[in-house]
Amino acid sequence: MISPSAVSKVSAALLASVVEMVEAFTIVLAVGLTRNWRSTLTGTGLALAVLVILVMAFGSLFRLMPLEALRLVLGVLLLFGMRSLRKALLRAAGVIPLHDEALAFACETDLLQRQAAEKRADVLATIAAFKAVLLEGVEVVFIVIAVGPTREMTAYAAIGAVVAMVLVFILGAALRRPLTQVPENTLKFAVGLMMTAFGIFWTGEGLGLVWPGADFVLIAFLVLVGGVSRALVLAKRRALGAA
Amino acid sequence: MTMLRQIWAAVWGMFVDDGALAVQVVALVALVAAATWVLPPLWAAGLPVPGCLLILVTSVWRAKAKHGPR
Numbered sequence: 001m002i003s004p005s006a007v008s009k010v011s012a013a014l015l016a017s018v019v020e021m022v023e024a025f026t027i028v029l030a031v032g033l034t035r036n037w038r039s040t041l042t043g044t045g046l047a048l049a050v051l052v053i054l055v056m057a058f059g060s061l062f063r064l065m066p067l068e069a070l071r072l073v074l075g076v077l078l079l080f081g082m083r084s085l086r087k088a089l090l091r092a093a094g095v096i097p098l099h100d101e102a103l104a105f106a107c108e109t110d111l112l113q114r115q116a117a118e119k120r121a122d123v124l125a126t127i128a129a130f131k132a133v134l135l136e137g138v139e140v141v142f143i144v145i146a147v148g149p150t151r152e153m154t155a156y157a158a159i160g161a162v163v164a165m166v167l168v169f170i171l172g173a174a175l176r177r178p179l180t181q182v183p184e185n186t187l188k189f190a191v192g193l194m195m196t197a198f199g200i201f202w203t204g205e206g207l208g209l210v211w212p213g214a215d216f217v218l219i220a221f222l223v224l225v226g227g228v229s230r231a232l233v234l235a236k237r238r239a240l241g242a243a
Numbered sequence: 244m245t246m247l248r249q250i251w252a253a254v255w256g257m258f259v260d261d262g263a264l265a266v267q268v269v270a271l272v273a274l275v276a277a278a279t280w281v282l283p284p285l286w287a288a289g290l291p292v293p294g295c296l297l298i299l300v301t302s303v304w305r306a307k308a309k310h311g312p313r
Contacts, residue, residue: 079268082299086264089303096306196299200291207276209291210284221292228296232303 006156008218009147012194013160016143019187020136021168026101026178027132030108033176035116035125043129051137058145059154072206074146078199081146085192089229091185093236098185101178140165143191147198193229197221267298 032040062070090096108128115124144157172179201218204211211217271294278287 076268076272079272079295080265082268082295083264086299086302086306089299090306093303095303196295200295203272203275204288204291207272207279207287208284209275209279209288211288212285224292225296225299228300232300236303 006153008194009153009157010160012147012191012198013140013144013157014164015187015194016191017140017161017164018168018182019184019191020140021165022101022179022182022184023099023104024132024136025168025172026105027108028129029172029176029178030105031112031125031129031132034109034112035121039122039125040129043126043131044133046126047130047133047137050134051141054138054141055144055154055158058141062145068206068208070206071202075199075202075204075206077142078146078195079203081143081195081199082192084188085196085225085229088185088189088192089233089236092189092233094240095236101180101182101184105178143195146202147194189229193222193226196225264298264302267302268295271295271298 028040028044031043062074065073087096091098112121112125112128115121118124140161144161145154147153147157168179197218200221201211213220271291274294275287275290278290
């Protein structure tokens with residue numbers, strides 16, 4: 001039976017992967033529809049191969065570290081990931097605009113159409129797909145490694161990421177248009193919340209703190225940070241409205 | 244080289260989007276580490292959550308409105 005801890009790791013990786021893969025898919029689709037699918041799939045495949053190598057390399061590297069030090073390093077890196085939560089809150093409050101997949105698709109299509117006459121148009125298309133999948137995938141790789149510092153947990157997190165990627169690409173291929181209906185900011189908020197909660201937990205573990213309730217304290221972190229975040233969005237919206 | 248720079252920018256941006264937030268996180272971790280020397284581990288465990296919430300609230304609160312797609 002899968003433990004609650006494994007479920008939380010699969011969920012964190014799955015949500016993070018959905019968000020990043022929706023953004024990557026928009027570019028991949030634009031490249032495929034504007035140029036050709038051969039270049040697109042070549043770029044996507046190469047990027048996925050690089051990502052697998054990164055997971056294996058960094059996963060092995062981190063496992064060489066003593067457990068306490070590893071927890072501290074990953075915890076601090078996850079706390080830096082609090083900027084994801086910050087950005088989601090700023091978008092929810094209306095301080096910065098929401099990410100627009102339709103606009104990203106239009107911009108990429110326009111760029112590829114302008115490059116269509118060039119002799120190396122196919123190479124440029126391959127590079128565009130490669131870059132999109134690699135740049136978005138790097139964030140997923142980090143989350144997969146950070147939420148699952150042990151070999152078993154990395155495997156669980158990787159399963160979540162791969163399932164999300166396959167779902168996004170199957171759904172997108174069936175629809176043949178950007179996935180504009182996916183509530184990206186809500187998902188980013190959830191991912192930011194999990195990164196912050198895991199970050200606090202692992203940092204504390206790395207520093208030798210004693211958490212009341214052991215692993216269950218993670219639930220309290222999620223509720224507390226989530227509640228404060230919600231109140232903060234409402235207060236910021238009111239402040240912007242009053243300004 | 245351009246692609247390497249973009250990959251580096253993406254990785255760097257993952258952690259240090261807001262410089263002040265990153266510095267405050269490091270300061271908080273240093274403070275908690277110092278507290279573990281003088282306080283029992285259970286008491287020191289009371290510091291990270293309020294610290295992170297304070298950092299988050301001040302960072303969001305001082306953010307100015309930006310317009311245009313991102």
